[in-house]
Amino acid sequence: METILEILGVIFISIGAAFLLLGSIGILRMPDVYSRLQAGTKASTLGTLGMLLGIGFFEPAWFLKIFIIMIFVILSNPISSHSIARGSCRSGIKPKLKETVNAYRDAMESCEESIKKDDK
């Protein structure tokens, strides 16, 4: 039984590590801040979840605590990157777009408007 749990733990930790590695490669290769955040957020969320799950299999007594940590990671990870993206949008960092999409302009205008609103 213990061997099976350990094997499962190793598998999940390896999967998590692999996704974290892919996320780091993504951060290096993507062209601008928003695409980099995309790669970073998704990969680091699933990577962390996989690692935590693997640790849970190694130490079954910790499983409930690890479950709570997983909930915190799922809730907080997107929020932090969302606020980074919003901050860079508001401070005027322009995304490199291959396809011109109208909502891009609107979004920038809305950013400027909301900055003006905040200034008042």
Added chain:
Amino acid sequence: MEATNKISKFLFTWIVVFLVWLAFTSTFNIVEVITGIIVSFIIAIFNFGYFTNMGLKSFSPMRVLYFFQYNAVFLVALVKSNLNVARIVLSPKLPINTGIVEFETKLESDFAKMVLANSITLTPGTFTIDFVDSTFYIHWLDVKVTDPEEVYREIAEPFEKILLKIFN
């Protein structure tokens, strides 16, 4: 009405905080449980106003059922999105076609919008940049459609169908 509402909010907070305590201590030792009841009671007194809007109604069976359905949809999307990112990152040409699109949501409460924004961030190729009132601005790695209606159908509908049932 006001008083029952407050009591229901308070009980909900108490139960949730106590469950978190139980998960963290991972034991049914009588001393630990009693300490947990007292501590979570004290925490709930100070925090129930901020913690929840709906109170005990959140525990209704249909809602819990939809919550599990939502989690299933979400986990599948999370794994898919990671495979998607892996495919993009590892292919030598970096096949991306980025753009920012917008759509209107039908959700009303702030909490529901937060959950939707988080889910979109963690699903394939999409990333919430900002939302103003009920308009979401999405950074999309591989733009397929630009019309807000179609964007809504493509990105948000699978989540919003369930969220509308949970929160309305």
